[in-house]
Amino acid sequence: MKEKVNSIQNEIEQELNKVTDLKELNDIRTRYLGKKGPIAELSSSLASLSIEEKKEFGAILNNLKTSVNSKIDSIKNKLEMEELNKKLESEKIDISLPATKIPVGAPNILERVVEEIEELLMSMGYDVVDGPEIEEDKFNFEMLNIPKGHPARDAQDTFYIEDEKILLRSQTSPVQARTMLKGEGKTPIRMICPGKTYRRDDDDATHSHQFMQIEGLLVDKDISLSDLKGTFDVIAKKLFGEDCKTRFRPSYYQFTEPSVETDISCFACKGTGCSLCKNTGWITVSGAGMVHPNVLRNCGYDPEVWSGFAFGFGAERLAMLKYGINDIRAFYQTDLREVNTFDRKDVD
Ligand SMILES: [Zn+2]
Structure with missing residues (x-):
C-alpha cells in the first residue's frame, strides 16, 4: 500500500x-x-x-x-x-504614438447662413416661425394676392400634388399668411420663416428644383419703406461686412406694393466693376416691398390701420456669394469633396 x-x-x-x-x-x-x-x-x-x-x-x-x-x-x-x-x-498602449484623426461633422454652410440671419433678426425682436412644406393653394397663392389664372403664377412653376388645391410650397410666404391670420388683425408681427421651397426648375448651376428661402415680415402701425431699407442695411452689413452699401431698385411682385429689388455693393471689386457684379458694382440679393393692401386685408389686417414690409432671400444665393461657390447643385449633391471643403474639420 x-x-x-x-x-x-x-x-x-x-x-x-x-x-x-x-x-x-x-x-x-x-x-x-x-x-x-x-x-x-x-x-x-x-x-x-x-x-x-x-x-x-x-x-x-x-x-x-x-x-x-x-x-x-x-x-x-x-x-x-x-x-x-x-x-x-x-495590450499595452503606447501613449507616445500620434493619435488617429477622427472626422467630425460641422453645420452645413446653408444652415450657417440661415442661423446668422436668424440670430440677427431675433436680436431685433423677430420670431422664427415654421410652416408646412405641403401647402394649400389658398395660402401659397390666393391669400397673397395671386388668384387662380393670374399670370404671376406662371413665374413659379409649381409642383401640384392634388388637382390645383394641394402643392409643394413654391415660396415660404404662405407661412406669413398663416401667421397674420393667427394675429387676427390685432397683433403687430415680426417674423422670419426660413425653409425649403420647390419649383419645377431644370437644375443647372444657378437653378435647383428645391431651394431655401428666408423670408421676413413686419406688420405694425406707421411702417414705411425706410424701415425696410434700414432693416435690409443691417442684414447686408452683418453678412457682407460693415462697408457694404445697399440700394433699392423698383420691381414688381404681386404681394407687395411698392416692390423693390435689393442690391448690395460688390464686395469683390468694391464697386469698380468685375465679373461677379457684371461690371455694375452692384449685386442683387433679394426681393422686398411694402405688404400689398390686398394681402393685409385677406389676412385680417385693415390696411388703413396697419402697414408692413416683407423681404425674401435665397439662402443658396447668399451662401454662394459669401463663400464663393459657383454651382448651386453643390448644396444638394452628396459629393464629400465639396462638403469637406466647407464643412469638415478633423480633431485629434
Ligand atoms: Zn464687382
Whole structure:
C-alpha cells in the first residue's frame, strides 16, 4: 500500500512538473483526484484492512490528497498570473504614438447662413416661425394676392400634388399668411420663416428644383419703406461686412406694393466693376416691398390701420456669394469633396 501511494505521488509530481497550461492542469486534477482516480480507488480498498491499518493509510491518503490539491492550486495561480501578464503585455498602449484623426461633422454652410440671419433678426425682436412644406393653394397663392389664372403664377412653376388645391410650397410666404391670420388683425408681427421651397426648375448651376428661402415680415402701425431699407442695411452689413452699401431698385411682385429689388455693393471689386457684379458694382440679393393692401386685408389686417414690409432671400444665393461657390447643385449633391471643403474639420 505504501509503495502504491509513493508511486502515485511520484507519478503526479512528474506530470505536474511538465504542465504548461491551465487545461492540462485541470485534466491532471480530474484524472488523479476524481471519483475514478487512483486515490479514490485506494480509499475504497481501505475497507479490507484492519482498523489499525485503516487509520494509518487513511491518514496517508488524506495527506496525499491535501498535498496534491495544494500543489495544483499553487501551479494554477502561477499559470493564471503568467497568462495575465502576457495579456497585459500584448495590450499595452503606447501613449507616445500620434493619435488617429477622427472626422467630425460641422453645420452645413446653408444652415450657417440661415442661423446668422436668424440670430440677427431675433436680436431685433423677430420670431422664427415654421410652416408646412405641403401647402394649400389658398395660402401659397390666393391669400397673397395671386388668384387662380393670374399670370404671376406662371413665374413659379409649381409642383401640384392634388388637382390645383394641394402643392409643394413654391415660396415660404404662405407661412406669413398663416401667421397674420393667427394675429387676427390685432397683433403687430415680426417674423422670419426660413425653409425649403420647390419649383419645377431644370437644375443647372444657378437653378435647383428645391431651394431655401428666408423670408421676413413686419406688420405694425406707421411702417414705411425706410424701415425696410434700414432693416435690409443691417442684414447686408452683418453678412457682407460693415462697408457694404445697399440700394433699392423698383420691381414688381404681386404681394407687395411698392416692390423693390435689393442690391448690395460688390464686395469683390468694391464697386469698380468685375465679373461677379457684371461690371455694375452692384449685386442683387433679394426681393422686398411694402405688404400689398390686398394681402393685409385677406389676412385680417385693415390696411388703413396697419402697414408692413416683407423681404425674401435665397439662402443658396447668399451662401454662394459669401463663400464663393459657383454651382448651386453643390448644396444638394452628396459629393464629400465639396462638403469637406466647407464643412469638415478633423480633431485629434
Ligand atoms: Zn464687382
